[in-house]
Amino acid sequence: MIRRRKPISPERRAEAGELMIEVKNLSKRFDDRPVLDGLSFTVNAGETLGIIGPSGCGKSTILKLISGLIVPDSGEIIVHSKELGLVFQGSALLNSLTVRENMSLALRSKRLGRKEEEKIIADKLKLVGLGDYMYAFPTQLSGGQQKRTGFARAIANDPKVVLYDEPTTGLDPVMSTVIEDYIIEMADELNPASIVVTHQFSTWQRTADRIILLHAGQIQWQGTPEEALVSDNPYMKQFAHATREGPMLIGEI
Amino acid sequence: MTFSFPRKSLAKIHLSPWSFIEEQFGSGVELIGQCIILFCQTLYYIARAEIDWREVFRQCYMIGVKSFVVVSVTALFVGFAMSLQIARELVLFGADTAIGGVVSLALVREIGPITAGVIVAGRVGSAISAELTTMMITEQIDALKIMRIDPVQFLVVPRYLAGFLMMPILSIYAMFIGLLAGIMIAHSAANVPPATFLDSVKQTILDRDFFVHFLKAVLNATIVIIFSCAIGLHTRGGAEDVGLATTRSIVWTMTVIFIVNYIVTSLTYAPR
Numbered sequence: 001m002i003r004r005r006k007p008i009s010p011e012r013r014a015e016a017g018e019l020m021i022e023v024k025n026l027s028k029r030f031d032d033r034p035v036l037d038g039l040s041f042t043v044n045a046g047e048t049l050g051i052i053g054p055s056g057c058g059k060s061t062i063l064k065l066i067s068g069l070i071v072p073d074s075g076e077i078i079v080h081s082k083e084l085g086l087v088f089q090g091s092a093l094l095n096s097l098t099v100r101e102n103m104s105l106a107l108r109s110k111r112l113g114r115k116e117e118e119k120i121i122a123d124k125l126k127l128v129g130l131g132d133y134m135y136a137f138p139t140q141l142s143g144g145q146q147k148r149t150g151f152a153r154a155i156a157n158d159p160k161v162v163l164y165d166e167p168t169t170g171l172d173p174v175m176s177t178v179i180e181d182y183i184i185e186m187a188d189e190l191n192p193a194s195i196v197v198t199h200q201f202s203t204w205q206r207t208a209d210r211i212i213l214l215h216a217g218q219i220q221w222q223g224t225p226e227e228a229l230v231s232d233n234p235y236m237k238q239f240a241h242a243t244r245e246g247p248m249l250i251g252e253i
Numbered sequence: 254m255t256f257s258f259p260r261k262s263l264a265k266i267h268l269s270p271w272s273f274i275e276e277q278f279g280s281g282v283e284l285i286g287q288c289i290i291l292f293c294q295t296l297y298y299i300a301r302a303e304i305d306w307r308e309v310f311r312q313c314y315m316i317g318v319k320s321f322v323v324v325s326v327t328a329l330f331v332g333f334a335m336s337l338q339i340a341r342e343l344v345l346f347g348a349d350t351a352i353g354g355v356v357s358l359a360l361v362r363e364i365g366p367i368t369a370g371v372i373v374a375g376r377v378g379s380a381i382s383a384e385l386t387t388m389m390i391t392e393q394i395d396a397l398k399i400m401r402i403d404p405v406q407f408l409v410v411p412r413y414l415a416g417f418l419m420m421p422i423l424s425i426y427a428m429f430i431g432l433l434a435g436i437m438i439a440h441s442a443a444n445v446p447p448a449t450f451l452d453s454v455k456q457t458i459l460d461r462d463f464f465v466h467f468l469k470a471v472l473n474a475t476i477v478i479i480f481s482c483a484i485g486l487h488t489r490g491g492a493e494d495v496g497l498a499t500t501r502s503i504v505w506t507m508t509v510i511f512i513v514n515y516i517v518t519s520l521t522y523a524p525r
Contacts, residue, residue: 095393
């Protein structure tokens with residue numbers, strides 16, 4: 001049976017507490033091409049926000065802006081925690097280091113003792129089913145295993161903010177389900193504010209409490225995954241039902 | 254007039270020599286600026302003693318130990334060819350006892366550092382550029398930044414220190430191999446005994462020559478590591494850009510090595 005995240009109730013959201021990510025009037029251009037145009041949203045602790053939209057609409061750019069890898073042209077981003085984990089689309093493991101050493105980098109700032117560090121790494125790897133791969137190099141792992149290692153590295157610090165960049169893209173359906181399960185478990189156990197950027201139907205349907213649909217640099221629709229399926233918004237309707245008819249392809253084909 | 258492909262990183266086709274010069278000059282100035290900033294950041298971390306010595310030793314192996322064979326072969330044959338030319342000319346003037354002095358002067362002052370520098374630029378500089386560019390493209394550098402690890406401290410400082418330690422060793426080694434080649438050629442082609450050859454070396458070489466040799470080696474290490482790291486850390490794009498970055502790294506490091514070598518020579522040996 002496929003698990004699905006229970007929709008977060010307004011009471012639980014208030015319970016989960018404080019605002020963790022605030023994005024206000026965010027704009028970003030690459031060369032002369034506007035990618036994001038006046039975007040605003042918030043994410044609370046314990047909430048998982050799904051950002052969906054067609055390829056190239058600026059989904060990953062939002063994550064890079066929130067994590068500070070690039071700077072916005074205008075607008076404001078406030079992240080109320082220094083503990084931030086990012087699961088990269090391509091896992092982004094350092095190939096010259098073992099899985100253990102890759103994980104150790106994430107814990108470097110904590111300056112832990114060797115035994116304590118070893119225990120955290122073993123626990124996190126066990127969580128993603130890779131307890132036996134501690135001394136393997138990334139090139140010795142399959143794509144799914146690399147993705148899971150990237151996931152374990154991102155949560156090594158028990159971050160209060162976790163960002164997922166296309167976590168299931170390029171994976172087979174079974175492995176996608178496994179990764180989605182990890183995202184759900186993470187959200188339930190550690191209660192972080194999470195953002196899942198994806199265009200995979202099952203991923204945003206299963207993992208997100210709330211979704212926003214991006215197109216042309218702006219939020220075209222927002223609501224719950226359930227509401228998305230019955231929405232009359234032309235953008236959401238086209239995206240949710242994967243049809244050619246709709247406003248998203250105008251001027252592109 | 255310039256036509257460019259849609260992707261910025263791909264090579265441009267220049268239909269006007271002026272636009273070609275303009276772009277080359279612009280990118281050259283930009284690269285030099287990036288190198289200066291990177292070098293200052295590297296020195297900052299070294300001054301703060303924030304050094305991963307394990308990684309430094311690993312890089313010493315990659316940069317230094319793995320270069321010994323190719324430096325040996327190159328220095329040996331450069332030494333053979335140069336000694337043969339010098340011996341041929343000096344024998345004509347009856348100055349065959351001076352072969353050792355002339356060969357050693359050329360080796361200590363120019364050929365030793367240049368040979369080691371060029372070999373390390375080709376073997377190590379290109380590898381560093383390719384590695385760092387690949388790390389940029391596959392978001393490994395971004396992953397380091399997310400984990401609050403400065404790529405300069407983690408990637409550049411160990412490579413710079415390893416280059417700083419290994420380049421003088423490689424350079425002196427290249428000089429000795431070249432001298433060995435000189436002894437062999439002087440003995441076989443001009444009947445100069447090794448003892449005579451070495452006497453001539455002792456009489457000709459000054460302490461200052463060794464200082465200049467060391468200075469050139471250290472400068473070459475700085476040029477190779479900083480230029481190749483700066484190119485690697487500022488390249489975006491895809492697989493093609495890895496190749497372009499590698500080529501750019503070799504062209505820049507070798508060109509700058511030759512220019513700096515001339516500047517050091519002119520400052521230290523120019524007739525007054």
